[in-house]
Amino acid sequence: QQQVKQSPQSLIVQKGGISIINCAYENTAFDYFPWYQQFPGKGPALLIAIRPDVSEKKEGRFTISFNKSAKQFSLHIMDSQPGDSATYFCAASGSYRTSYGKLTFGQGTILTVHP
Amino acid sequence: EPEVTQTPSHQVTQMGQEVILRCVPISNHLYFYWYRQILGQKVEFLVSFYNNEISEKSEIFDDQFSVERPDGSNFTLKIRSTKLEDSAMYFCASSLRQGARNEQFFGPGTRLTVL
Numbered sequence: 450q451q452q453v454k455q456s457p458q459s460l461i462v463q464k465g466g467i468s469i470i471n472c473a474y475e476n477t478a479f480d481y482f483p484w485y486q487q488f489p490g491k492g493p494a495l496l497i498a499i500r501p502d503v504s505e506k507k508e509g510r511f512t513i514s515f516n517k518s519a520k521q522f523s524l525h526i527m528d529s530q531p532g533d534s535a536t537y538f539c540a541a542s543g544s545y546r547t548s549y550g551k552l553t554f555g556q557g558t559i560l561t562v563h564p
Numbered sequence: 565e566p567e568v569t570q571t572p573s574h575q576v577t578q579m580g581q582e583v584i585l586r587c588v589p590i591s592n593h594l595y596f597y598w599y600r601q602i603l604g605q606k607v608e609f610l611v612s613f614y615n616n617e618i619s620e621k622s623e624i625f626d627d628q629f630s631v632e633r634p635d636g637s638n639f640t641l642k643i644r645s646t647k648l649e650d651s652a653m654y655f656c657a658s659s660l661r662q663g664a665r666n667e668q669f670f671g672p673g674t675r676l677t678v679l
Contacts (some may be wrong), residue, residue, distance in 0.1 A: 455606075492670030493566070493607065493654050538607060550595055550615075550659060550668060551620055554607040 451476055453541050455555025457465070462562050468526040470558045472539035475520065479541040483552070484513065484524050487536045496537070497524070529562045565600045566590045570656050576677045577646055585641045595669030596639045597657040597668060598631065600624070607655065613639065646678045655666035 455472045462468045472482075480501055484492035499506045499513040499522065506513045512525040526533055539555040569588045589596050598610040607621050612619040612633050630642045639658075643650055653675050657668040 485670075490672065492657075494670065495667050498667075508620050540607075549663065550597065550612055551609045551622075552599075552607075552668065554599075556606045561570065 451553055452551055453553050453555040455539050455541060457486065457558060458556065459491050459559040460561070462529045462561075463561065464529065464564050465532060466529050466562075468521060468529045468533070468560055468562070469522065470539070470560070473521045473553050474541050475502075476541070476543075476553075478543045479553075481514070481542045482515065482522050483542075483559070484511075485540060485554075487557075489523045502560055505513055508562060516525075526560075528540040529560075531564050532563045534560055534562050566669075567670050568656055568658055569629075570654075570671040570674050572674060573672070574675045574677070574678065579648055579678055580645050583643050583646055583676060585643075585654050585656075585676070586636050586656075587639045587641075587671055589639055589656065589658030590660075590669055591637070593658035593669070595659045595661070595662050595666075596617075596633070597659075598630075598641045599657065600652040600653045601669075601673075602652045610641070610654075611623065643676075646676075648678050651676055651678045 453474045476554045483498035484496045485492045486496045497508050501517050510527045515522045537558045540552040570588045596613045601607045609622050611621045611625045615672050628644045652674045655673045656671045659666045659668045
């Protein structure tokens with residue numbers, strides 16, 4: 450019940466295309482859903498995050514869509530660029546009442562954007 | 565820009581040996597975490613730490629593991645008797661506040677190889 454399932458494992462997109470990565474969770478106590486971006490040799494870096502009281506959050510070319518009833522959320526990267534090529538992780542965490550910040554990660558998606 | 569640093573970047577050890585992985589969190593952060601990532605698998609939570617105490621730990625974090633903040637800047641993870649299955653990338657993270665919605669900043673990781 451603590452799992453976060455992420456798909457696809459890898460994704461190849463042409464420059465200018467839309468990249469979509471999906472995640473699903475089971476634990477209804479999760480109330481914070483961040484996406485992390487990781488480049489080779491670096492640690493994960495927070496990209497964008499959403500709370501379940503909104504259905505969408507947009508920051509520049511990055512958008513999270515959240516479907517609370519389906520317990521799914523997704524990352525959309527518009528106008529994908531070669532510099533976006535990285536590994537993307539979705540994650541989830543519980544409220545401050547139930548969690549000290551423990552993040553539960555998905556399996557990761559390796560995104561490759563061809564020029 | 566402040567960042568989390570980790571040393572060493574790569575540690576090779578023999579099975580049964582003790583290793584200490586070191587982290588310097590961001591200076592004004594109060595909450596500290598260790599995660600690990602076995603090659604090809606997802607990032608997994610190990611432990612969270614606040615006010616010189618463990619706040620939460622996973623089932624992975626057994627008696628072979630310990631954490632310490634020996635001074636005002638370092639945060640260490642000790643593995644007493646390493647096993648082959650401890651081979652992984654270990655990430656340290658820190659955050660300013662407690663709870664699920666506060667951004668965790670990750671270090672670049674230490675790759676531990678147990679032979």
